[in-house]
Amino acid sequence: MHFSDLSNETYAALVGNKVRSSLTILGIVIGIGSVIAMISIGQGAQESVEDSIESIGSNLLMVYPGASRTTGMRGVSQGAGSAETLTTEDADAVSSSIQGISGVAPEVSTRVQIVANGNNTNTSVVGVTDTYADVRNITLDTGSFITASQTKGYAKVAVLGPTTRDDLFGENTDAIGQKIRMNGVIFTVIGILTEEGGTGFGSADDRILIPLSTEQQYITGSKAINTLYIKVAEDADMDTVQSNVTDVLMKTHNIADGGTADFTVYNQADIVETASSVTGTFTLLLGAVAGISLLVGGIGIMNMMLTTVTERTREIGLRKALGAKNKEITFQFLAEAVALTTIGGVIGIIFGWGTSTIIGAVSDLSTSVTLSPILLAFGVSATIGIIFGWYPARKASRLSPIEALRYE
Amino acid sequence: MISCANLVKTYNIGKDNELTVLHDVSFSVDTGEFVAIIGTSGSGKSTLMHILGALDRPTSGSYVLNNHDMLALSDDELADIRGRNIGFVFQSFNLLSRATVLRNVMLPLIYDNVVPVQERHARAEQALHAAGLPEDRWDHLSNQLSGGQMQRVAIARALVNNPSIIFADEPTGNLDSKTGEIVLDTFQKLNEEHGHTIILITHERYVAEHASRIIEIKDGHIVSDSQNATPRRVHMTS
Numbered sequence: 001m002h003f004s005d006l007s008n009e010t011y012a013a014l015v016g017n018k019v020r021s022s023l024t025i026l027g028i029v030i031g032i033g034s035v036i037a038m039i040s041i042g043q044g045a046q047e048s049v050e051d052s053i054e055s056i057g058s059n060l061l062m063v064y065p066g067a068s069r070t071t072g073m074r075g076v077s078q079g080a081g082s083a084e085t086l087t088t089e090d091a092d093a094v095s096s097s098i099q100g101i102s103g104v105a106p107e108v109s110t111r112v113q114i115v116a117n118g119n120n121t122n123t124s125v126v127g128v129t130d131t132y133a134d135v136r137n138i139t140l141d142t143g144s145f146i147t148a149s150q151t152k153g154y155a156k157v158a159v160l161g162p163t164t165r166d167d168l169f170g171e172n173t174d175a176i177g178q179k180i181r182m183n184g185v186i187f188t189v190i191g192i193l194t195e196e197g198g199t200g201f202g203s204a205d206d207r208i209l210i211p212l213s214t215e216q217q218y219i220t221g222s223k224a225i226n227t228l229y230i231k232v233a234e235d236a237d238m239d240t241v242q243s244n245v246t247d248v249l250m251k252t253h254n255i256a257d258g259g260t261a262d263f264t265v266y267n268q269a270d271i272v273e274t275a276s277s278v279t280g281t282f283t284l285l286l287g288a289v290a291g292i293s294l295l296v297g298g299i300g301i302m303n304m305m306l307t308t309v310t311e312r313t314r315e316i317g318l319r320k321a322l323g324a325k326n327k328e329i330t331f332q333f334l335a336e337a338v339a340l341t342t343i344g345g346v347i348g349i350i351f352g353w354g355t356s357t358i359i360g361a362v363s364d365l366s367t368s369v370t371l372s373p374i375l376l377a378f379g380v381s382a383t384i385g386i387i388f389g390w391y392p393a394r395k396a397s398r399l400s401p402i403e404a405l406r407y408e
Numbered sequence: 409m410i411s412c413a414n415l416v417k418t419y420n421i422g423k424d425n426e427l428t429v430l431h432d433v434s435f436s437v438d439t440g441e442f443v444a445i446i447g448t449s450g451s452g453k454s455t456l457m458h459i460l461g462a463l464d465r466p467t468s469g470s471y472v473l474n475n476h477d478m479l480a481l482s483d484d485e486l487a488d489i490r491g492r493n494i495g496f497v498f499q500s501f502n503l504l505s506r507a508t509v510l511r512n513v514m515l516p517l518i519y520d521n522v523v524p525v526q527e528r529h530a531r532a533e534q535a536l537h538a539a540g541l542p543e544d545r546w547d548h549l550s551n552q553l554s555g556g557q558m559q560r561v562a563i564a565r566a567l568v569n570n571p572s573i574i575f576a577d578e579p580t581g582n583l584d585s586k587t588g589e590i591v592l593d594t595f596q597k598l599n600e601e602h603g604h605t606i607i608l609i610t611h612e613r614y615v616a617e618h619a620s621r622i623i624e625i626k627d628g629h630i631v632s633d634s635q636n637a638t639p640r641r642v643h644m645t646s
């Protein structure tokens with residue numbers, strides 16, 4: 001039997017039962033398509049989490065008040081405001097006594113009701129210093145950033161995030177020079193931040209930056225800061241700087257060696273790692289759900305092949321009478337199963353790819369189609385085709401020609 | 409060409425319903441003969457044909473076809489012999505209903521590995537001419553044909569690989585008497601003009617009389633075996 005005969009026979013058999021072939025292919029399409037779409041969503045989530053963490057700034061160390069409770073994310077999510085052990089003096093101590101640092105940016109943040117232009121909004125007001133823009137990779141759309149002298153002089157100036165500007169003054173209006181009121185204090189808008197998009201850590205567009213001293217004086221009423229960002233000059237120095245920071249802060253806080261620190265130092269790698277492992281689990285979970293539908297598709301193939309074998313028993317008998325060997329019957333049925341999974345696989349890849357592109361375009365989820373889930377889905381479907389097609393094919397080939405011919 | 413001796417076929421050996429269908433069947437057939445095997449329903453004709461056609465194996469006895477000891481061959485070797493040396497015509501035609509006439513006729517050639525692919529079409533046309541199916545039907549789907557035409561397609565399919573012997577099991581059983589005669593006439597022509605060896609199985613004396621030798625079988629025994637000097641002729645022009 002030539003390969004061309006095998007493919008002709010397969011084609012004729014599949015086209016001869018269009019409806020059933022299409023439904024079986026549909027099962028595989030859904031299985032493979034959902035594997036690819038789900039994994040692309042998971043990987044997209046993973047990448048966007050990693051991106052937004054990286055957008056915090058490269059080579060960044062973060063110091064939070066309070067002792068470390070668990071690792072990673074937990075500290076990040078509840079670090080701010082949970083204790084008042086970190087102050088502006090700590091920031092000064094770090095920047096004056098440690099080598100290898102290119103910038104130190106203390107931050108205090110609290111939610112405040114803001115009134116301007118007859119509009120009301122409630123958002124985060126973040127007290128920062130002039131170094132903040134460099135350390136946190138922040139750029140301005142218009143106007144200027146908070147200067148060192150403004151921080152020193154308790155200036156009542158504010159830099160708005162684009163969303164806050166839109167909320168208070170209307171979309172894309174020029175708000176420079178406008179007045180806003182927070183806690184009864186009037187601030188002048190001096191700059192608007194560039195839109196960052198996304199909802200990741202610290203990249204929100206809806207916030208207001210004011211001088212740290214002003215925030216401590218008029219809004220929080222305390223010397224405490226929520227976070228101390230430290231930008232390390234060289235990648236290679238991260239670990240050294242991290243331990244130096246710990247040592248200096250232990251000393252300024254008068255904590256003896258071996259005592260429990262009342263602050264926690266994280267580096268960016270820790271956070272990326274933790275976040276990635278969380279989204280990795282998420283991807284795996286989505287993949288498992290999709291894998292189940294792939295399995296269901298495979299069982300659909302087996303079901304179709306078994307029905308086909310039963311329905312075509314007489315045909316099998318005839319082919320054997322005409323000289324077909326067992327192997328040739330096996331190949332024929334196997335080829336049908338493999339063809340079904342291959343067609344379903346190709347359409348499924350296109351479908352999954354399309355779905356994930358559409359999801360990425362119309363929703364907030366970002367998606368990322370990579371080669372490995374495509375290979376995985378295709379490999380799995382090919383395996384399913386062979387395994388689930390093999391059993392019915394064997395069954396067909398083992399029929400005795402006369403029993404098969406007699407079959408009604 | 410065919411030589412069988414003491415063929416015994418027992419079904420369901422060792423079970424309650426054990427049944428011996430063929431008892432000590434011995435005979436031989438020479439190349440170019442047109443033999444009818446006649447017997448009542450259940451006498452064991454089809455069982456015998458299955459064994460002679462290498463579709464089944466006897467419980468005991470010996471069977472030689474074209475110098476092959478058929479009982480010593482493997483299943484794959486028997487499949488090869490069926491594909492290259494044997495043609496079958498069945499009572500119920502057994503065509504692939506969704507395939508065209510030509511595809512049906514060429515079907516044995518895909519398992520044969522002897523006839524080159526580019527010769528298949530010519531072979532099929534030759535066989536269809538020999539079986540007497542008009543050319544304008546060749547591209548029809550086989551389920552669009554009349555019973556008589558279907559049986560001609562089946563005959564063409566049996567001829568296409570130039571077998572040394574053709575087995576026909578009740579080939580007229582599903583046809584009206586007039587179409588049946590056309591089919592019988594075709595077999596006579598194949599035998600007389602093309603020299604094909606034919607074994608025709610029937611329960612009707614009238615049908616058997618178209619052959620030149622008649623073997624009668626009863627309850628699995630051969631009860632008579634005689635030459636038919638004056639085969640019945642079909643008087644028609646088709």
Ligand SMILES: Nc1ncnc2c1ncn2[C@@H]1O[C@H](COP(=O)(O)OP(=O)(O)O)[C@@H](O)[C@H]1O
Nearest residue numbers: 419427429447448449450451452453454455456
């Ligand atoms: N596979 C089988 N298993 C059991 N009995 C069978 C089988 N095939 C045929 N028989 C029996 O063998 C006998 C002869 O059958 P068969 O050769 O088909 O007769 P015929 O073709 O002459 O009508 C019948 O009684 C039938 O029931």
Ligand SMILES: [Mg+2]
Nearest residue numbers: 453454455577
């Ligand atoms: Mg019979």
